Amino acid sequence: xxxxxxxAGGFIxxxxxxxxxxxGRIGDRPIDALxxxxxxxxxxxxxxxxxxxxxxASAPLLQRVADYRPDVIxxxxxxxxxxAEADYALGRRVNLDATLALFEQLAARDKPPVxxxxxxxxxxxxxxxxxxxxxxxxxxxxxxxxxKLACEILLADFSRRGLLDGRSVRLPGIVAxxxxxxxxxxxxxxxxxxxxxxxxxxxCPVSPQATAWWxxxxxxxxxxxxxxxxxxxxxxxxxxxxxxxLRLSIEQVIETCATLHGDDRRQLVxxxxxxxxxAVFGRYPRLDDESARALGLQDDGxxxxxxxxxxxx
Amino acid sequence: xxxxxxxAGGFIxxxxxxxxxxxGRIGDRPIDALxxxxxxxxxxxxxxxxxxxxxxASAPLLQRVADYRPDVIxxxxxxxxxxAEADYALGRRVNLDATLALFEQLAARDKPPVxxxxxxxxxxxxxxxxxxxxxxxxxxxxxxxxxKLACEILLADFSRRGLLDGRSVRLPGIVAxxxxxxxxxxxxxxxxxxxxxxxxxxxCPVSPQATAWWxxxxxxxxxxxxxxxxxxxxxxxxxxxxxxxLRLSIEQVIETCATLHGDDRRQLVxxxxxxxxxAVFGRYPRLDDESARALGLQDDGxxxxxxxxxxxx
Numbered sequence: 001x002x003x004x005x006x007x008a009g010g011f012i013x014x015x016x017x018x019x020x021x022x023x024g025r026i027g028d029r030p031i032d033a034l035x036x037x038x039x040x041x042x043x044x045x046x047x048x049x050x051x052x053x054x055x056x057a058s059a060p061l062l063q064r065v066a067d068y069r070p071d072v073i074x075x076x077x078x079x080x081x082x083x084a085e086a087d088y089a090l091g092r093r094v095n096l097d098a099t100l101a102l103f104e105q106l107a108a109r110d111k112p113p114v115x116x117x118x119x120x121x122x123x124x125x126x127x128x129x130x131x132x133x134x135x136x137x138x139x140x141x142x143x144x145x146x147x148k149l150a151c152e153i154l155l156a157d158f159s160r161r162g163l164l165d166g167r168s169v170r171l172p173g174i175v176a177x178x179x180x181x182x183x184x185x186x187x188x189x190x191x192x193x194x195x196x197x198x199x200x201x202x203x204c205p206v207s208p209q210a211t212a213w214w215x216x217x218x219x220x221x222x223x224x225x226x227x228x229x230x231x232x233x234x235x236x237x238x239x240x241x242x243x244x245x246l247r248l249s250i251e252q253v254i255e256t257c258a259t260l261h262g263d264d265r266r267q268l269v270x271x272x273x274x275x276x277x278x279a280v281f282g283r284y285p286r287l288d289d290e291s292a293r294a295l296g297l298q299d300d301g302x303x304x305x306x307x308x309x310x311x312x313x
Numbered sequence: 314x315x316x317x318x319x320x321a322g323g324f325i326x327x328x329x330x331x332x333x334x335x336x337g338r339i340g341d342r343p344i345d346a347l348x349x350x351x352x353x354x355x356x357x358x359x360x361x362x363x364x365x366x367x368x369x370a371s372a373p374l375l376q377r378v379a380d381y382r383p384d385v386i387x388x389x390x391x392x393x394x395x396x397a398e399a400d401y402a403l404g405r406r407v408n409l410d411a412t413l414a415l416f417e418q419l420a421a422r423d424k425p426p427v428x429x430x431x432x433x434x435x436x437x438x439x440x441x442x443x444x445x446x447x448x449x450x451x452x453x454x455x456x457x458x459x460x461k462l463a464c465e466i467l468l469a470d471f472s473r474r475g476l477l478d479g480r481s482v483r484l485p486g487i488v489a490x491x492x493x494x495x496x497x498x499x500x501x502x503x504x505x506x507x508x509x510x511x512x513x514x515x516x517c518p519v520s521p522q523a524t525a526w527w528x529x530x531x532x533x534x535x536x537x538x539x540x541x542x543x544x545x546x547x548x549x550x551x552x553x554x555x556x557x558x559l560r561l562s563i564e565q566v567i568e569t570c571a572t573l574h575g576d577d578r579r580q581l582v583x584x585x586x587x588x589x590x591x592a593v594f595g596r597y598p599r600l601d602d603e604s605a606r607a608l609g610l611q612d613d614g615x616x617x618x619x620x621x622x623x624x625x626x
Contacts, residue, residue: 125550135448139469139550146470150463156452157459237438237452 001029004070006056006102007077008036011177012118014043016074016221021046026072027229035068037061038077057098062105072114072228073106075099081122081144083183088143095147100154107163115155116227119168121213121242123149126279133288134236141280142185156239167227168240169297172213173281174220175310186281189214190310192250196257196265197311204250205274210282213245214253216309219300230295241292244299246306247284256303314342317381319369319415320389321349324490325431327356329387329534334359339385340542348381350374351390370411375418385427385541386419388412394435394457396496401456408460413467420476428468429540432481434526434555436462439592446601447549454593455498469552480540481553482610485526486594487533488623499594502527503623505563509570509578510624518587519563523595526558527566529622532613543608554605557612559619560597569616 003020007013017036024031035050045051050068054061056077077094084091099117106113122145123138140146155166177190188205189212195202215223223243232239248256258265273282289297300306316333320326330349337344348363358364363381367374369390390407391397397404412430419426435458436451453459468479490503501518502525508515528536536556545552561569571578586595602610613619 135450137448137549137551140466141473143470143474146466150466153451153453153459153463153466157456160454161456236450238450 001026001031001071002033002035002069003031004035004037004052004065004068004073006037006073006075007118009038009041009043010076011182012171012174012217012220012224013038013076015217016076016224017046017049019221019225023225026225035070037065055098057093057101062101065102066105070106070113071111072116073102074116074118074224074228075102076118078118079144080183081120081142082185084144084147085142091143091147095144096150099147099151103151103155103158103164107158109163112159112163112165114165114228115167116224117151117155117166117168118224119148119152119170119240120145121170121172121284123152123170126283128283128285131286131288132242134291152238152240156237159239160237165232166239167230167232168238169223169227169292170240170242171220172215172243172245174215174217175306176217185277186212188277189281192253192269193257193307193310196254196268197261199261199264200268202269204269204271206250206278206282207271207273208251208254209249210273210278211247211249211284212281213284213287214248214300214306215243215245216300216306218309218312219298219306223297226296230297232295235295236291241295241297242287242289244289244293244297245287246299246303247286248303248306252303253307256307260304260307314339314344314384315346315348315382316344317348317350317365317378317383317386318389319350319387320391320431322351322354323389324495325484325487325530325533325537326351326389327354328530329389329537330359330362332534332538336538339538348383350378370406370414375414378415379418383419383426384424385429386415387429387431387537387541388415389431391431392457393496394433394455395498397457397460398455404456404460408457409463412460412464416464416468416471416477420471422476425472425476425478427478427541428480429537430464430468430479430481431537432461432465432483432553433458434483434485434597436465436483439596441596441598444599444601445555447604465551465553469550472552473550478545479552480543480545481551482536482540482605483553483555484533485528485556485558487528487530488619489530498590499525501590502594505566505582506570506620506623509567509581510574512574512577513581515582517563517582517584519591519595520584520586521564521567522562523586523591524560524562524597525594526597526600527561527613527619528556528558529613529619531622531625532611532619536610539609539611543610545608548608549604554608554610555600555602557602557606557610558600559612559616560599561616561619565616566620569620573617573620
């Protein structure tokens with residue numbers, strides 16, 4: 001089968017490309033061709049892979065995608081939440097317009113391609129109930145989340161019409177991103193792990209009790225590949241699932257780092273909670289992710305496994 | 314205040330314009346100017362009103378809207394469900410692109426204009442639970458509903474950002490539309506009322522037990538005007554409400570028509586249920602519309618009042 005990864009140059013895209021290359025298959029079907037779409041790659045294009053360089057929102061790149069005729073698409077390209085909130089036009093162009101244009105370009109009635117869409121827990125919103133279930137109303141607290149949710153709905157509609165075989169997976173906070181400006185409001189989650197491994201002081205912008213939904217990047221890309229292969233014929237028409245998560249407080253994460261890297265880590269963190277960050281990223285309640293687990297999607301297993309995998313080279 | 318009605322030439326638009334003209338105010342504020350946007354009007358432009366003729370998705374018309382600077386916008390312009398399903402590109406252009414372009418054009422940080430957005434019960438979907446509540450997951454069964462839902466989410470996001478003061482109201486089956494091709498899959502609801510008043514035979518495409526959510530056009534436009542004036546400062550962030558409805562079976566509607574127009578009406582209807590229509594328009598369950606009623610939105614009161622008002626000249 002022919003596979004396309006958009007946002008292949010990004011943090012998750014790079015790890016997904018590496019996994020696809022190492023495994024050579026999705027489910028029981030071998031990968032015959034791999035294409036990578038992004039503005040640029042920060043790593044070498046894997047041998048035999050096709051590089052589709054450029055702006056995903058542009059007609060020439062969309063035409064090249066159509067000519068390539070992929071069977072499976074991982075659509076990861078996005079302007080992250082903080083950056084999209086600061087620049088509405090850019091966020092709209094990439095997160096809404098380019099995504100819909102891609103869906104339209106890929107739509108095919110003969111054999112609908114599988115589209116794994118990297119949605120986000122940013123669709124849920126603040127003021128969540130004690131347990132988030134499939135019935136919890138979605139109130140995205142940022143334009144990023146509103147666009148992700150709109151695209152989930154549009155992908156479900158293409159799937160209903162038999163033109164795409166869509167699977168939206170809502171990514172939680174994925175760690176550990178590189179220590180560089182990312183435009184992600186949740187970057188502190190990764191920065192904390194890096195700092196504690198390195199034995200550096202860290203000022204945490206949320207309280208010790210702040211709870212978030214965590215997943216390591218290796219676990220995330222395993223889930224993305226699984227999402228392409230899983231059987232969704234009986235799935236609900238939303239075609240959208242939260243990835244199963246570990247719900248951990250900052251305190252628990254610090255304890256885990258101390259166990260792994262040394263007891264002195266506990267003293268390295270000071271807290272300067274930012275009210276707005278705490279409201280969005282510090283109050284994630286329990287998540288009823290049974291529907292995702294039933295399809296074989298998984299969390300990291302334990303806080304320790306999460307931290308180890310998150311910091312794996 | 315300055316008021317704009319898009320889709321002013323449509324069935325609901327025309328009645329809304331008439332009501333605004335007759336009343337001269339919205340809540341306790343007088344209407345100082347009225348602008349009507351549509352491709353054409355089938356009635357005379359009311360005295361003193363500004364006609365914005367053209368395609369809402371076009372830059373020139375959007376610029377004229379921006380120059381007019383309305384305080385209250387009723388956004389009714391849409392390609393109906395059946396027509397949008399048959400012509401995806403047209404539906405996308407009007408129901409998604411033009412709507413978002415209008416929101417962007419109207420967005421203003423100094424004094425966000427009130428946008429009453431005519432959404433639809435088409436956002437709910439088939440296979441509904443016994444009672445539809447604000448927690449019922451939304452699975453639009455047509456592209457029309459998917460686009461309406463996407464625009465609800467986008468309007469809520471503009472409202473969150475303080476750029477618009479959005480109020481999405483989900484319109485049920487509004488009767489009685491003129492007896493002409495409308496592109497609406499639910500046209501049979503209106504056609505039934507017309508036929509029974511006229512004493513004509515009618516072949517009903519859903520069963521006698523088919524239940525739908527009904528509202529007369531006069532009740533609908535009263536609700537739209539109320540939606541512009543109602544206080545939503547405490548409202549939930551979705552800024553979307555179903556209009557309160559009468560849930561009636563076809564049987565109940567025929568009985569009501571017989572009471573009003575004569576007992577012979579019962580014999581005029583034969584049934585040839587269409588499975589697809591029945592699934593979408595014949596199985597509407599109970600609707601928990603408390604949040605809408607609490608804001609002062611209303612149904613017709615009784616089946617008899619519904620039929621009388623629906624057929625009022």
